[in-house]
Amino acid sequence: MSFLDRLGREWLFFDGGTGTILQENGLKAGELPEIWNLTHPEDIIALHQGYFEAGSDVVVTNTFGANALKYPDNLREIVEAAIAHAKEARRRAGREDAYVALDLGPTGKLLQPMGDLPFEKAVELFGEVVRIGASAGVDLVMIETMSDSYEAKAAVLAAKENCDLPVCITMIFDDKGKLLTGGTVDSTVALLEGLRVDALGVNCGLGPEQMVPIIRRLTEVCSLPIIVNPNAGLPRSEGGRTVFDVDADKFAALMAQIAEMGVHVLGGCCGTTPAHIRQMIAACADKPFQPPVRKHRAVVSSFSQAVEIGGRTVIIGERINPTGKSKFKAALREDNIEYILSEGLAQEDSGAHILDVNVGLPEIDEPVMMERVVTRLQSVLALPLQIDTSNMAAMERGMRLYNGKPMVNSVSGKRESMEAVFPLVRKYGGVVVGLALDEDGIPETAEGRVAIAKRIYETAAQYGIPREDIVIDGLAMTISSDSRSALVTLETLRRIRDELHGSTILGVSNISFGLPQREIINANFFTMALQNGLSCAIINPNAEAMMRAYRAFLALSAQDEQCAGFIAAYGNQPPAAMTQSAGQDSAMTLAECIERGLRERATEATAAALRETEPLALVNSELIPALDRVGKGFEAGTLFLPQLLMSAEAAKAAFEVVKDAMRGAPQEQKGKIILATVKGDIHDIGKNIVKVLLENYGYQVLDLGKDVAPEVIVDTAIEQQVRLVGLSALMTTTVVSMEDTIRLLREKKPDTKVVVGGAVLTKDYAESIGADRYARDAMATVHYADEVFA
Structure with a gap:
């Protein structure tokens, strides 16, 4: 029976630690474990055989660190030997019913833009190992110990693009439930489910007890089979040896408790031995098995945030879009990325939950610009993004390089559109906007638009895309040309909510096109749309009239407990009304540029400040306090590693300007x-x-x-x-x-x-x-x- 035939239908058990056992067998400090595939084949076979005989259904190959960065000359030899040893161990143990998994660990590099490893290079590195493993006959790919969701995505794409084997993955969370780069259980699950992995979970870093809160959240949000491979507790050193504080008996007892939480695959990581696995299986194998349950959650995620669609209306900021914006068009033509970043930051400050990203101009290379804007935006802010384009090459580039599960705008009811967009959504994951129009145009009635919505749902299902990942655009058409258009749109929203139990979206301001004082119409129509079940609103969050309508509606509809959000926004004094973006036109201090991670603007602000302030005074009054605030935000969990690093890069650029100004003068070094x-x-x-x-x-x-x-x-x-x-x-x-x-x-x-x-x-x-x-x-x-x- 194949691995997938059993996964999620019965208990499956992985093996345990590799490196810690090899150390017991003589692996020296600093010696690369994968080399033992060539130098100590019998030790590797015995390691695997011990786990097969203990009852493990899946044993991973000794290839955790095997990639071309570490083994540029003999990678194939090492990987093929590792697989051959695992297969031989399976034969000796008489466990032909068990599986050999190709083990993929992290590269050890941080991906661009935070680090120096390009995303596609990471895909290439993982892909090379996958091709070797698949040709050598492994049964599945096991990606493990991933602390960066972006590298995890690279590994999954490499596996999917280079073989047709099952793909499983486990991440390494800290005791606060965060990845190294800031990801949460919710954001990580959204990404990995969108990439269509076969099972996901957690391993390493923590023991069974410390993993419980993470596992609990996994069972609440994950629709796939869940893997749990903890360490044997926490490590300590005894006589120059690394030992762990949970023995086989205690490990088995703790894993039996975890088995009752609704997980599906159990195993071990560092410090666990065949004895740990044997006793765990004895304690868990007869526990009632609970198959995975589909959660039907529509989630858009970034590297660190997850936004669920279907509860409180989601605000999607519309300002990163050249339509009707001469300054934005100029920024695209001039490759002024920092202008675009400032637009995004201003919308984040104003309360947007997701940012729409549209960079389409006829005279620019849209796929290249989409890649640049998406990756740079994700380096300075944590909000999820909506990839908005009719250019399929730009759409795929944006989705591929996106760190998370994006929103995708859009697909229509046209057969050609669905055939182009849905394969991309299936491959990369996404919540896709479905336009209620087809080859015949935009229906004049709500009934016609609902019929198209049904067709979009049905076609998406043929690609394996669930209904919850489709958000229908009821199409707000201007009332200046048809006085009944708002009524049709509102009825469409209502019927999709009540009859189809679906989610909806609108570009709200389209309703007032061609009219004076548009914000009056926009704000009132927005309130009416909210009342009729609008799930997502594409608006300008810097327009205070729109945000007032939104916050008032939440308070009045009992979605703002004790009016906390309304009071936070207006409790002291009403903020000044803004009808235009606060982005490029708002002067930022040097400290703000650093805190936002805007490298070029930090350079300009430093040069300007030095005309009035002494270099050392500027360092002490602006640069260091800004870094301190960013550091405190990172420690408090309100800022994450990408923002921390980009702020540091902005500060570094500012320091270079200061150094130039102090050239020849003695410089303090701590x-x-x-x-x-x-x-x-x-x-x-x-x-x-x-x-x-x-x-x-x-x-x-x-x-x-x-x-x-x-x-x-x-x-x-x-x-x-x-x-x-x-x-x-x-x-x-x-x-x-x-x-x-x-x-x-x-x-x-x-x-x-x-x-x-x-x-x-x-x-x-x-x-x-x-x-x-x-x-x-x-x-x-x-x-x-x-x-x-x-």
């Missing part, structure tokens, strides 16, 4: 800090993030790179008289090198402090290996550096 990813570990995401922030706070960073031997770190610390060393590790198999480095530092340069960080570390573990401070994130490292150099 101190030297060494940063390094420890021996055996090529994952430098965390280190690179810390480097950017430390440099912005005035520290000289000696970046020794990745896979750095303890001796190199210690020798550099002695030679450069460095008072603080920062060490990073992502993999359990490499934290031993971190302990070796600390031990050597204590011996050779005991006055140097050590701060450590990484996904597999905890405060207790950091203390057990002798570190002076554990930093859970980049800002914590900055704070500790300030203490050391105070």
Whole structure:
């Protein structure tokens, strides 16, 4: 029976840890586990055989870190050997009913625009491994330990585009339920369900107990089979060995409780052994199995936010659109991306939930511009986006490069339109706007528009797109040419809500085209549409008349508990009415440019400020306070890693202008800090993030790179008289090198402090290996550096 025939219909059990067991068998600190496929084949076979004999239905290959970045010369040999060993283990265990999964782990790189790895390069790296694995005969692809939703998307697309095997994926959340880059369970589920993975879940980083809140939310929002592969508790160091605090008996008891929460696939990660898996299976196999239940949620997501359609009306900001906007057209022609970013930020401030993105002009390359605008917008704000274009190449480029599950505007009832758009929505995921028009044009009656809506629903279903992912545009046509057009539109909204139980959307301001004082008509029509069930409104959120209508409606319809939103907006004094975008025309201070992550505008603002302010005074009054506010927002969870990094880049640009102004003058440097990813570990995401922030706070960073031997770190610390060393590790198999480095530092340069960080570390573990401070994130490292150099 195939894996998919069983998935979601009965209990399935994965294997457990790989690297931790190989360490027990002699894998040295810093030694690459995948090399053992060639040098220690019997050890790898025995590892897999132990799990098959313990009862695992799925065993993953020893290819977690196998990609061309790490193995440019012998990747195929390593991957093929890994698969052959897993198959041989299955044969020896007599488990031909079990499955071999190709294991894909993260590249260790941060993707552009935050990092230096292009999205398509990541797809290529993963795709190469998938092709090798598929040709060697694996049964499924298992993507695991993903802490960045964008890299997860690259891996899923690589799997889907290079094989026809089942694709499963597990993410690594922290104890606050967040990915490294800020994603939540809701936003991640929306993305992965949209990409049509076969199962999803969580692994690594946490033990079973710590995972419970994450698992609970997964069961509430996920419609797919859920995988849970925890660590054997939390790590600590004993005698130079990494050990975990949950033994096989306790692990089995905890997993039995998790089995009752409505999950479908269970296994283990770091620290778990065949004994853990055997006892887990014994404790869970006879538990009642609850098949996945479709949640019927329409969710649009970004890398960190999820907006559900179907409850409170969603506001979609309309200002990133050249129609009728001469300044916006000029910005597109002049490649003035920062103008576009400022339009987006202004709408976010005014209360938009989603931003419409339309960059279509005949004289520009729309697919290229769509890619640039989508990726840059997602680097400075967290709102989900609506990809709005009639250019199919631009639509696909925007959807492919989008980090999340976008809204897509639009498809119509025309057969040609549906055949072009629906395959893209099926491949990349999305909530698609369905226009109630077809080859015969726009029906004059609500009945005709509802009939087209039904046809759109039916055709979408043929592509596997559920009804909840279709939002019908009832089409607001101007009353200046047909006095009854508003009534037809309102009836369409009402019937789609009441008869089809569907969601609706309108470009509200179209209703007043050609009339004077349009905002009067727009605001009143908006209220009428809300009363008739409008799910999504494309409006200008900077137009105060529209937002007043919206907030008043929420208060009056009992959707604003205790009128909290209304009071927050108008409790002190009414904000000044705005009928135009506040974007480019509003002057931003240097601090605001930094906080928003606007690099070019930060440069311009610095140059302007230096005409009136001394360089050091500007640094102390604007740059550092802005970075501090961004850092506090990051720590509080109101800002996320992409925004933190883009703010740091804006500050860096501002500092360069300040340095130029101070050329020749003595410049203050707080101190030297060494940063390094420890021996055996090529994952430098965390280190690179810390480097950017430390440099912005005035520290000289000696970046020794990745896979750095303890001796190199210690020798550099002695030679450069460095008072603080920062060490990073992502993999359990490499934290031993971190302990070796600390031990050597204590011996050779005991006055140097050590701060450590990484996904597999905890405060207790950091203390057990002798570190002076554990930093859970980049800002914590900055704070500790300030203490050391105070």
